[in-house]
Amino acid sequence: MALSSETWVKLYKRFDPKLRLAETEEKELYVQRPGATADRILQALPLEEVGKWVVCGSMGSGKSSELVHLANKLWKDHTVIGVDLAASSARVDSLTPPEVLFLLGAAAVVRARRDGHDVSGASLSELSSAFHDLIDPKDRRSQVDVESLIEGVSLFATAMDASAGALAAPAGAFVKALLGGATRHVKEGEPEVEKLVLAVDAVLSDVAARMDPPMLLVDGLDKVTDLATIRALFTTTRLLARPKVPIVYSGPITLMLSTEWHAASAAFKQERLTNVVVARPPKELVDRLELDVAGDKITAGCRAMREVVERRLRYHGVDVDQAFSGDALASIITASGGVLRDLVHLVNRCCALAHAEASKQGGAIVTGQMAADAITEMRKEFEVTLTTNRVDELKHVKQYGEPKGLTEESARLLLSGYVLPYSNGKVWFEPHPVLRGARRDL
Amino acid sequence: MAGSSDGALERIRRTVELSEPLALIFVAGPPFRARAALERIRAVLPADRPALWHRLDQKGGEDLVGAVTRSGLENPIVLVHGLENLNDERRAYVEAVLNVNRDRLREVRAAVIFWIPEGELASFPVRAPDLFHWRAMLVTPSDLEIVPDEMVESTSAYLDYLREEGLGELLKEPLAYLVHEDWNEIAIWLHENIRSAILDVPGSGKTTMMFNLMWFMASGRVGSSVPVLVGAMELSRVDELNLATVTNLRVPEQLRRTPDFVYGLAQKGELVLLCDGLDELPEPQQGRLAMAFERLADQWPRMRILIAGRQGTRVPSGWAVRPLPAWTVDRARTLWGRLLVEDDPSADVDSILAALEHSLTLLTETLPAPRFSVIGYHAWMRTLRRGLTGEMRPVDFLSEPFRYAVPSAFARRVLRRLALGVVFGDAQQVRIREVMQALADESRGETSEEEARRMARVFEDGAMLVSCSPGAYRFWTQSLETFLAARQIAYLLPGGLPLPSPLHPGWVRVRSLVEDLLRDNSAAIGRMRDWLKGVPTG
Numbered sequence: 001m002a003l004s005s006e007t008w009v010k011l012y013k014r015f016d017p018k019l020r021l022a023e024t025e026e027k028e029l030y031v032q033r034p035g036a037t038a039d040r041i042l043q044a045l046p047l048e049e050v051g052k053w054v055v056c057g058s059m060g061s062g063k064s065s066e067l068v069h070l071a072n073k074l075w076k077d078h079t080v081i082g083v084d085l086a087a088s089s090a091r092v093d094s095l096t097p098p099e100v101l102f103l104l105g106a107a108a109v110v111r112a113r114r115d116g117h118d119v120s121g122a123s124l125s126e127l128s129s130a131f132h133d134l135i136d137p138k139d140r141r142s143q144v145d146v147e148s149l150i151e152g153v154s155l156f157a158t159a160m161d162a163s164a165g166a167l168a169a170p171a172g173a174f175v176k177a178l179l180g181g182a183t184r185h186v187k188e189g190e191p192e193v194e195k196l197v198l199a200v201d202a203v204l205s206d207v208a209a210r211m212d213p214p215m216l217l218v219d220g221l222d223k224v225t226d227l228a229t230i231r232a233l234f235t236t237t238r239l240l241a242r243p244k245v246p247i248v249y250s251g252p253i254t255l256m257l258s259t260e261w262h263a264a265s266a267a268f269k270q271e272r273l274t275n276v277v278v279a280r281p282p283k284e285l286v287d288r289l290e291l292d293v294a295g296d297k298i299t300a301g302c303r304a305m306r307e308v309v310e311r312r313l314r315y316h317g318v319d320v321d322q323a324f325s326g327d328a329l330a331s332i333i334t335a336s337g338g339v340l341r342d343l344v345h346l347v348n349r350c351c352a353l354a355h356a357e358a359s360k361q362g363g364a365i366v367t368g369q370m371a372a373d374a375i376t377e378m379r380k381e382f383e384v385t386l387t388t389n390r391v392d393e394l395k396h397v398k399q400y401g402e403p404k405g406l407t408e409e410s411a412r413l414l415l416s417g418y419v420l421p422y423s424n425g426k427v428w429f430e431p432h433p434v435l436r437g438a439r440r441d442l
Numbered sequence: 443m444a445g446s447s448d449g450a451l452e453r454i455r456r457t458v459e460l461s462e463p464l465a466l467i468f469v470a471g472p473p474f475r476a477r478a479a480l481e482r483i484r485a486v487l488p489a490d491r492p493a494l495w496h497r498l499d500q501k502g503g504e505d506l507v508g509a510v511t512r513s514g515l516e517n518p519i520v521l522v523h524g525l526e527n528l529n530d531e532r533r534a535y536v537e538a539v540l541n542v543n544r545d546r547l548r549e550v551r552a553a554v555i556f557w558i559p560e561g562e563l564a565s566f567p568v569r570a571p572d573l574f575h576w577r578a579m580l581v582t583p584s585d586l587e588i589v590p591d592e593m594v595e596s597t598s599a600y601l602d603y604l605r606e607e608g609l610g611e612l613l614k615e616p617l618a619y620l621v622h623e624d625w626n627e628i629a630i631w632l633h634e635n636i637r638s639a640i641l642d643v644p645g646s647g648k649t650t651m652m653f654n655l656m657w658f659m660a661s662g663r664v665g666s667s668v669p670v671l672v673g674a675m676e677l678s679r680v681d682e683l684n685l686a687t688v689t690n691l692r693v694p695e696q697l698r699r700t701p702d703f704v705y706g707l708a709q710k711g712e713l714v715l716l717c718d719g720l721d722e723l724p725e726p727q728q729g730r731l732a733m734a735f736e737r738l739a740d741q742w743p744r745m746r747i748l749i750a751g752r753q754g755t756r757v758p759s760g761w762a763v764r765p766l767p768a769w770t771v772d773r774a775r776t777l778w779g780r781l782l783v784e785d786d787p788s789a790d791v792d793s794i795l796a797a798l799e800h801s802l803t804l805l806t807e808t809l810p811a812p813r814f815s816v817i818g819y820h821a822w823m824r825t826l827r828r829g830l831t832g833e834m835r836p837v838d839f840l841s842e843p844f845r846y847a848v849p850s851a852f853a854r855r856v857l858r859r860l861a862l863g864v865v866f867g868d869a870q871q872v873r874i875r876e877v878m879q880a881l882a883d884e885s886r887g888e889t890s891e892e893e894a895r896r897m898a899r900v901f902e903d904g905a906m907l908v909s910c911s912p913g914a915y916r917f918w919t920q921s922l923e924t925f926l927a928a929r930q931i932a933y934l935l936p937g938g939l940p941l942p943s944p945l946h947p948g949w950v951r952v953r954s955l956v957e958d959l960l961r962d963n964s965a966a967i968g969r970m971r972d973w974l975k976g977v978p979t980g
Contacts, residue, residue, distance in 0.1 A: 416571035
């Protein structure tokens with residue numbers, strides 16, 4: 001039976017790429033992908049009491065969802081401090097390592113206060129003084145009241161917050177206007193930096209003494225696109241790995257490239273949140289890289305992506321067969337390249353098409369033609385942004401299964417989802433499958 | 443997105459309706475149609491929802507969420523534009539801020555329609571990837587329904603417009619160089635080769651040829667093509683080569699306000715892009731620019747592009763390449779020789795030309811009052827006019843004979859001496875010791891080692907020479923051009939202030955100010971005037 005236009009409106013909203021899984025829906029809608037990152041971290045946690053992880057993946061691959069999922073698994077035994085750096089700073093892309101450290105300490109203070117505890121005045125005073133020491137005294141920001149910075153820290157919501165009836169507070173405009181490039185250039189080992197490290201640890205110790213062991217989940221650094229800033233955060237300094245509690249960061253995808261990967265591995269355990277394999281790589285690539293992508297892996301990948309759609313449909317009492325005819329959903333899954341948000345994008349567009357049809361006909365189902373139209377629309381969006389340099393880079397990726405190197409163009413294509421990473425023991429890269437058909441050579 | 447067979451406006455309307463509480467829609471199109479196109483979009487959206495116009499090019503414009511919140515409007519339709527008015531650096535900043543603040547958009551309930559200048563379409567998704575990834579739809583420039591209909595005007599209307607605006611002088615043929623018979627040879631070649639390059643030896647007259655081609659075409663006497671002449675050095679400074687950046691570089695502001703005129707010409711194949719001096723760029727930049735030309739050619743398949751450079755310059759693959767026609771060299775030598783005599787009746791043209799190895803480039807640079815028409819097209823001249831008169835004027839100075847402030851005699855001698863064979867060898871390099879010797883000869887004095895070192899330092903500080911290898915330098919033409927520009931500015935300033943010689947330490951400061959002017963920083967005019975008042979020349 002065809003679905004009504006009202007149902008398609010609900011489904012359109014359910015597949016809105018802007019929406020995160022709400023904490024209350026996480027249980028119903030979260031789909032564990034093959035080789036789940038969160039589970040690996042959970043398994044390693046007892047052995048790595050102060051472990052540091054960086055979860056890297058394509059934009060829209062589900063890094064934030066993975067952090068929320070981790071939080072929901074951990075909160076009964078840990079004081080989960082989930083900090084959203086993008087919402088806690090004016091320019092997350094300009095944050096310096098000391099600023100991130102400070103925000104971790106500040107987030108711990110906020111978490112404790114929300115749970116009815118408080119850190120000691122001495123610890124708070126140390127944190128404030130250590131951070132002030134790192135701001136250039138001539139900078140207007142040196143006058144800022146650290147307490148107001150703390151108030152502006154934004155924690156992301158978890159099941160624990162939902163159970164306690166608390167909501168994550170949005171950052172205050174005043175605070176947001178200040179953080180991001182506020183500290184002077186420092187080197188690891190400088191006394192002022194060490195003072196900040198100690199101050200953050202003191203705050204975390206206070207939290208540990210009053211509550212369950214703290215665990216920091218840090219979202220937002222995956223939005224950093226400047227290579228120099230990424231290196232300052234993850235490879236050339238180890239400040240982010242210094243606090244004596246376990247921390248999981250979401251990190252930029254460029255850390256997946258082999259040179260950056262090795263440089264960062266000295267301080268962080270890296271988790272590649274690669275995209276789900278939903279199609280066999282080109283034969284040329286399989287031969288060149290000796291990839292072993294068995295059919296059952298592809299089947300499992302497609303099944304996981306299908307389950308994402310199924311669960312969201314079922315949330316509104318709709319079966320896949322009621323919403324999609326024939327191979328419409330399968331073609332969308334293939335075109336998504338295994339990127340969760342692109343899958344959501346494509347289904348969202350199909351919902352719009354079906355809604356238009358249902359408005360005219362009284363009911364509609366997503367046909368193969370609608371799926372093809374949605375894919376074409378997305379392809380056009382990629383196509384109009386292609387440049388000669390990008391095509392050259394994409395051709396290289398198609399041929400060799402990896403970017404040319406960490407050039408600006410390579411980084412941009414990775415960061416903006418034109419080039420997608422996959423893994424199956426080995427890691428390889430492919431141009432986004434929606435680009436096939438945009439140009440013969442892709 | 444809604445029904446793919448529907449028009450863009452209908453799809454936008456449906457998407458806004460479906461995407462509550464927050465719709466993000468990106469619409470790409472010609473930069474100067476932003477307001478008109480957004481008004482057209484606004485007209486199809488629910489009238490009961492208030493509209494909020496938001497300019498990203500205004501102070502604090504990057505705080506989009508703050509603007510929506512402060513407006514107090516309930517569920518507004520937010521029409522965002524202004525990227526088209528920002529320079530690349532500022533645009534990158536605004537886009538970065540929008541990107542990192544994407545999640546704050548959750549705080550508002552609105553339909554946000556972003557206008558993306560089509561030239562920025564390649565950059566926006568990679569500079570603001572997170573924001574772009576939240577789009578409900580992107581309307582591409584091919585959805586012409588969005589763009590009002592009157593965009594394409596005729597070339598003859600353009601030429602009339604030029605005359606009406608007092609820009610007719612632009613159309614005057616400045617020098618009897620190119621005549622119809624000559625034109626035919628070039629015209630046939632250009633007609634047969636829509637993508638082409640003229641590559642010839644240094645100083646053979648490529649630049650003169652390009653200028654004359656421009657004037658010949660702009661006069662309207664040959665078909666309906668409209669030329670735009672740009673320097674490769676300028677193009678290399680823009681982040682992304684596209685028609686918008688070319689337009690911003692060269693087309694007078696009045697014409698840029700003319701509705702999409704340039705775009706219409708490009709679509710109809712009536713625009714000819716002439717790019718001179720590709721060889722002045724280092725090899726990697728040549729390669730990048732060549733690829734950018736390929737892309738531009740893909741975007742505007744009917745637009746003609748002609749580039750000029752020395753032999754061996756990298757040009758896009760598959761483009762037609764030829765040397766200058768044989769007649770141009772003699773014609774140009776005669777022309778510039780005549781100018782040399784006009785300036786200095788006692789000049790021995792033949793011997794000077796021989797000393798210059800018949801290099802027209804050197805000849806033009808040696809002229810103490812060169813007809814450096816190229817300067818008339820620099821963006822800084824518009825700024826200068828605005829700074830001096832408080833208003834934008836067309837480039838009417840072309841209607842007057844050029845008059846330059848004469849540099850100090852010493853500087854003039856040095857410049858001439860530099861040009862006269864000492865500097866320009868085959869590789870356009872110079873050994874500093876030879877320069878010092880030339881200077882010593884010129885001043886009939888001795889040049890000590892210490893003096894030589896001091897002079898070398900001053901030359902380098904003045905950016906007149908670029909170090910190529912230990913003791914070897916390349917004369918930097920662009921710096922000479924800056925000097926000539928500075929000289930003209932100094933002349934035009936109240937009181938006709940003299941300019942320090944490039945060998946005077948004060949020149950470094952002047953050069954920096956002139957380069958500010960070249961970047962369209964009009965405040966530099968005042969600073970330059972103040973500076974010159976207190977600086978001794980010599």
